[in-house]
Structure formats: structure tokens, C-alpha cells
Amino acid sequence: MANIIAMPRVDPAMEKGTVLKILKKIGEKVSKNEPILKVMTEKATFEVNSPYEGYVVKIFHNEGEELNVGEPILEISESPVASQEIGVVKEEEKEILATPAARRLAREHGIDLSKIKGTGPQGRITQEDVLQYISQSKSDTTELALSPIRKIIAQRVEKSHREIPQLTVNVNVVVDKLLRHRSEHGISFDSYFIYCVSRVLKDFPAFNSEYKDGVLIKKKDINVAFAFAVGEELYMPVIRNADMKSLEEIDREHHDLMEKAKNSKLELKDLQDYTFSITNLGPYNVIHFNPLIYPPNTAILGIGSIEYKFFNEGNTFSIKPTIVLSLSFDHRVADGMQAALFLNKIKDMIENGKFE
Amino acid sequence: MESSSELRILYEKNEKDVFRNLALEEAILLSLNEGNSSNTFRLWLNDSSAIAPFHESIFDLIDVEFCLDEGINIARRITGGGAIYNDCGNLNWSFFFNRKPFEKYSLKDLYSYFSSFIIKSLTQVGIDLNFHEPNWLGYEGKKVSGMAGYLKNNAILIHGTLLISADLTKLERVCKQHYKYPPVLNLSSIKPLDTEKVANIILGSIEETFQSSFKIHFDTSPNEREEQLLSGLKEKYSSIAWVFEK
Numbered sequence: 001m002a003n004i005i006a007m008p009r010v011d012p013a014m015e016k017g018t019v020l021k022i023l024k025k026i027g028e029k030v031s032k033n034e035p036i037l038k039v040m041t042e043k044a045t046f047e048v049n050s051p052y053e054g055y056v057v058k059i060f061h062n063e064g065e066e067l068n069v070g071e072p073i074l075e076i077s078e079s080p081v082a083s084q085e086i087g088v089v090k091e092e093e094k095e096i097l098a099t100p101a102a103r104r105l106a107r108e109h110g111i112d113l114s115k116i117k118g119t120g121p122q123g124r125i126t127q128e129d130v131l132q133y134i135s136q137s138k139s140d141t142t143e144l145a146l147s148p149i150r151k152i153i154a155q156r157v158e159k160s161h162r163e164i165p166q167l168t169v170n171v172n173v174v175v176d177k178l179l180r181h182r183s184e185h186g187i188s189f190d191s192y193f194i195y196c197v198s199r200v201l202k203d204f205p206a207f208n209s210e211y212k213d214g215v216l217i218k219k220k221d222i223n224v225a226f227a228f229a230v231g232e233e234l235y236m237p238v239i240r241n242a243d244m245k246s247l248e249e250i251d252r253e254h255h256d257l258m259e260k261a262k263n264s265k266l267e268l269k270d271l272q273d274y275t276f277s278i279t280n281l282g283p284y285n286v287i288h289f290n291p292l293i294y295p296p297n298t299a300i301l302g303i304g305s306i307e308y309k310f311f312n313e314g315n316t317f318s319i320k321p322t323i324v325l326s327l328s329f330d331h332r333v334a335d336g337m338q339a340a341l342f343l344n345k346i347k348d349m350i351e352n353g354k355f356e
Numbered sequence: 357m358e359s360s361s362e363l364r365i366l367y368e369k370n371e372k373d374v375f376r377n378l379a380l381e382e383a384i385l386l387s388l389n390e391g392n393s394s395n396t397f398r399l400w401l402n403d404s405s406a407i408a409p410f411h412e413s414i415f416d417l418i419d420v421e422f423c424l425d426e427g428i429n430i431a432r433r434i435t436g437g438g439a440i441y442n443d444c445g446n447l448n449w450s451f452f453f454n455r456k457p458f459e460k461y462s463l464k465d466l467y468s469y470f471s472s473f474i475i476k477s478l479t480q481v482g483i484d485l486n487f488h489e490p491n492w493l494g495y496e497g498k499k500v501s502g503m504a505g506y507l508k509n510n511a512i513l514i515h516g517t518l519l520i521s522a523d524l525t526k527l528e529r530v531c532k533q534h535y536k537y538p539p540v541l542n543l544s545s546i547k548p549l550d551t552e553k554v555a556n557i558i559l560g561s562i563e564e565t566f567q568s569s570f571k572i573h574f575d576t577s578p579n580e581r582e583e584q585l586l587s588g589l590k591e592k593y594s595s596i597a598w599v600f601e602k
Contacts, residue, residue, distance in 0.1 A: 010507070011463040011464075012462045013461050013462060013463070014463075018411070018434075020410065020411055033509070035508075036508065039409060040410075040436045041463070043463045043464070043467070043490045043491055044435070044436065044466075044504065044505035044506065045410060045434070045464050045504075045505065045506045045507070046434050046506075046507045047506075047508045047509060049509055064411075078598075099410070099411070099412065099413060099602065100411055101412060101413065101416060118602070123538065124602075125602075126413055127413060128413075128415075129415060139572065148414070148596075148600035148601055149600070150417070151415060151420075152420060152424070152600075155420060155421040155424070156424065159421065159425075184477055217412075237489060241544065264596075264597060265591075266595075266596055266597070267375075267591065267594040267595055267596070268375070268429070268430070268431075268594050268595070268596060269375075269594055270597060271596075272427075272429075273427075295424075296424075296425060297424065310405060353373065
């Protein structure tokens with residue numbers, strides 16, 4: 001026997017409710033009184049328990065849909081349907097994930113949500129996906145909604161470009177000692193620069209600051225963010241108080257943060273309170289570039305790829321690995337001379353293997 | 357098993373981590389639902405934070421760029437409603453109660469009932485607040501408190517804000533849709549009050565009101581089961597997926 005779970009009236013004044021979450025999938029077993037739905041009215045969120053024991057065999061409406069009280073949401077059957085049947089039901093009632101705002105907008109424009117590709121988690125359709133679909137249908141171009149992280153980066157770099165008068169200076173650095181140390185100790189390339197930068201920043205507080213309303217706010221802590229891409233997402237995890245940590249400690253933390261990013265385990269605290277950033281395009285064969293300052297910082301260090309160059313030392317020619325370091329800085333708070341001195345201090349540490 | 361005839365009053369005045377504090381709201385609700393916590397009244401403060409409801413896109417409700425510029429945390433709570441701005445000039449209050457005695461109550465009644473204790477507390481300092489449907493408290497038509505709720509099988513959570521000396525300029529910048537709601541007001545613009553003073557008034561009033569029907573005990577930290585649940589929930593509340601990917 002099949003039983004229907006409909007939008008309940010959880011409040012005498014309730015006429016409609018939104019299905020926030022369906023806690024069981026088609027084919028899953030449900031116990032009597034087990035939470036099966038989360039429903040929201042304009043006033044509160046409710047968990048709805050199943051009055052029946054059995055198996056979910058049909059889902060009539062999807063998460064995010066606003067329904068009248070009494071409209072069916074789920075069908076529970078006493079016996080599980082055959083797997084083939086489940087497949088058919090699943091196909092027919094293919095779940096469309098969408099936010100409430102997206103559903104509202106789609107309804108208003110008479111748009112079939114199944115025609116829209118969602119960019120939210122698990123392919124959830126967002127309001128912006130619907131807006132893009134609408135504008136796309138009016139033109140022959142394809143527009144893609146930005147992911148939440150990409151959207152934040154877009155806002156940050158736009159702000160940087162719009163508000164910060166920035167200048168980039170470059171310096172060549174020989175990295176033979178770094179590479180030797182690296183092969184002996186198995187430390188990541190970025191970690192050396194986080195280490196060196198954190199030491200040098202103490203002498204250049206203007207680059208470990210925030211510029212706001214005509215005032216330079218010097219930061220007490222030295223928290224270095226490093227850019228790290230996972231698929232199409234760019235993260236800037238932060239190594240806090242890097243100046244208090246050894247190269248090995250920095251490297252361990254760097255490794256842990258990269259693992260967290262790869263496994264989608266980064267927490268917001270891992271991305272906050274950065275006071276300086278570094279970005280490394282070396283692995284992508286970029287010789288040098290002008291990195292854009294990541295607000296609210298006043299500077300960012302770019303690392304280019306390794307190039308082998310000829311050196312004439314006395315009468316001896318040698319070939320050494322080099323990279324270009326590029327410092328973009330806020331010209332309101334410092335001049336080219338300070339930037340050059342900053343880079344030369346890092347150069348000195350790297351070229352002379354000052355890693356302890 | 358905790359007794360439903362007890363009322364715990366929980367106030368951790370130095371715990372201002374919004375992610376941890378929101379996770380604790382869920383932990384207490386779960387623990388009460390399991391029968392491992394008693395009815396609870398909680399007061400809590402957050403550092404500067406924008407808090408979105410469970411179901412909506414952060415970008416639709418909150419000025420993310422402004423928050424990043426100002427170092428304002430961006431978080432998401434378990435309940436619905438609108439986006440809110442918290443700082444230490446705002447006192448959050450929560451009632452976690454066994455659901456059974458309230459089964460016949462409408463939602464309006466629940467909001468009205470639980471917020472009546474906040475209203476009663478403030479009459480002691482000569483501030484007469486009014487309950488407005490569906491779920492806010494006002495002073496002469498201006499909003500000083502907004503509420504939201506979550507109903508589980510055996511447990512109810514009704515929680516709300518209380519503006520005392522919050523940065524209202526930031527509030528209006530952070531909450532993109534503030535214009536849809538009534539104008540807001542700090543209690544400190546009515547009487548010379550600060551958060552600590554209001555917290556003490558409310559704590560005293562709650563104790564006095566409930567002591568005839570409940571065995572009251574004060575706590576400054578969660579119980580063992582709540583701590584256990586909290587340790588699992590903290591990561592969720594501070595994860596990018598929970599906060600941003602809705």
C-alpha cells in the first residue's frame with residue numbers, strides 16, 4: 001500500500017511551505033517517525049517525520065519548491081519497488097536541484113528548470129543561472145554563472161584594479177641553492193618564498209599593511225596567503241604568523257592547506273586575515289607577470305618559472321637556474337625604491353640559502 | 357537524561373566566534389531533541405559577522421565585498437528568515453524548549469510567547485517593546501529584534517537578535533535587503549544601556565520569571581553531549597560549502 005506525505009499544515013495560519021530538504025532518496029528505507037523532510041514557512045523551519053514505515057518510491061516535488069498545504073511531496077510504499085522500476089521512477093522524476101529564488105524566477109518567466117544547467121553545489125540551479133538563461137535566450141552567446149569562490153575573486157580583483165594605483169618591479173634571482181636545498185629536504189617551492197617574505201616584511205611594514213581612507217594601517221601579524229588552484233577554483237589559503245615559523249613548519253602547513261583545498265575541506269578561517277600574498281605561475285611556464293594586489297593588502301609577490309641563464313664569474317662561465325620575482329605594490333604607500341630593496345632582500349636570502 | 361522541569365541559563369560571554377556559536381545552536385537543539393539537554397535559555401554574542409539564513413544565496417542577501425573589506429565574518433545559520441548583522445553591540449537570545457507542551461501553539465504564539473520574556477525584562481529599565489507579526493520586536497515602530505525558529509521532533513528553538521549598540525551603518529551596508537524591513541533602532545538610543553547591562557537584566561529577569569516552574573541552573577559552558585556534537589558541527593559551520601554554496 002502506498003502512502004503520501006504531503007505539505008503539512010504545521011501552523012494554523014500556514015497556507016504554503018517550501019520544501020527545503022528531502023532527507024531520503026528514492027528507494028531508501030524510512031522508519032516510522034524518522035525525519036524525512038525539512039520544510040520552511042515564512043516564519044520558521046520544521047522537520048517533518050514520516051508517519052509511515054516503508055520505502056520512498058516517488059518524489060513529486062523538488063527541494064526549493066513552494067507548495068500549498070496538502071500538495072503531495074513523497075510517496076512511501078510498504079515494499080521496495082524493483083530496482084528497474086526505481087530506475088524508471090528516477091528518470092521520470094529526475095530531481096532538479098534549485099534554490100527557492102531560482103524557482104520563483106523560473107516560475108515568473110515560465111521557464112522549465114530542466115533546461116538549465118546549475119552551477120551550484122551538486123549542480124543546484126541558482127538565481128543567477130536562471131538570469132543567465134533568460135539573457136542567453138535573448139542572444140546567441142553563451143554565458144556562464146560564476147561559482148561562489150570565483151565571484152568573490154572577481155569582486156576582489158575588480159576592486160584592486162579600480163582602486164589601487166599599483167606598480168610592479170622585477171628582479172632576477174638565482175635559485176641553484178634553493179633547488180639543492182629543496183632536493184635534499186623535499187620542501188615545496190612556495191614555502192621558501194613564504195619563509196623569506198615573512199622575514200623581510202618585518203623591515204618593510206608598508207607591504208604588510210592596509211591602506212584605508214588615507215591612512216596606512218600596519219598589521220601586527222604577518223599572515224601570508226598563497227594562491228592555489230584546484231580545478232577552475234582559485235584559493236588563497238593563509239599561513240598565519242609565518243614569521244614565527246621555521247621553513248619546515250611553513251612547509252607542513254602549506255602541504256596541509258593544499259590537501260584541505262584539494263579535498264574541499266578548507267574552512268573560512270583558512271582564507272581570512274591575510275596580510276600579504278604570493279602567487280606562483282612558474283609551473284605554467286610563465287617567465288614573469290604583473291600580479292594584481294589582493295585587497296585589502298598593499299603588495300603581492302609573483303613567482304615566475306625557472307630559466308637557465310649564462311653567468312660569467314671571473315673567467316668562468318656557468319649556467320644557473322633563475323627566476324623572476326615580481327612585486328606589485330600600492331604606490332600610495334611605497335615607492336619603487338622600497339619595492340626594489342624588498343626584492344633584493346629576498347634575493348639575498350634565496351641566493352645565499354638563508355633558510356634557517 | 358536531562359529533566360524537562362529544569363531550565364538551564366547559558367551565557368558564555370567571552371565566546372564570540374560566530375561559527376562556533378552557530379554550531380552550538382544546532383548542537384543544543386540536537387541534544388535536547390535526544391533528551392540529553394534540559395530546556396535552555398542562552399545569551400550569546402558574536403564578533404562582527406554577517407549571518408545568512410539556511411536557504412538563500414549569500415550573494416543575494418549580503419554585501420560580500422564590503423564584508424571582506426571590513427573583516428566581517430560571513431556565516432550561515434540553521435534557521436530561515438533574512439540576513440542579519442551581528443557585532444558586540446547586539447545580544448542574541450535563544451530559547452530551546454521541549455516541544456511537547458507547545459504542540460498546540462501556533463508559530464505566532466511561539467514567537468509571541470518566548471519574546472514576551474525579553475519584553476518583560478526590558479520593562480525593568482523603562483523600555484516598552486511591542487511584538488509585531490510575524491516575528492519581530494519594535495519600539496515605536498522601529499525594529500530592535502528579529503526572530504527565527506526551528507522545530508524538531510521533540511525540541512523547539514526560537515532565537516532572536518537584540519540591538520543595543522550595534523553599528524547600524526554597517527548593518528545597513530551588510531544586509532542588502534534591509535530596505536524591505538522596518539527601520540532598525542539600538543536600545544542605547546532610548547536609554548543609556550550597554551550589552552553587558554542588558555545581558556544582566558535579561559538573565560535576572562529570566563531567572564525570576566521561571567524559578568516558580570523550573571529548577572534553574574546557570575552554566576557558562578555546554579554540557580558533555582553538546583560539546584561532543586559541537587566538535588562535529590564546528591567544521592560544517594566554518595566550511596566554504598555550508599556558507600557559500602547554497
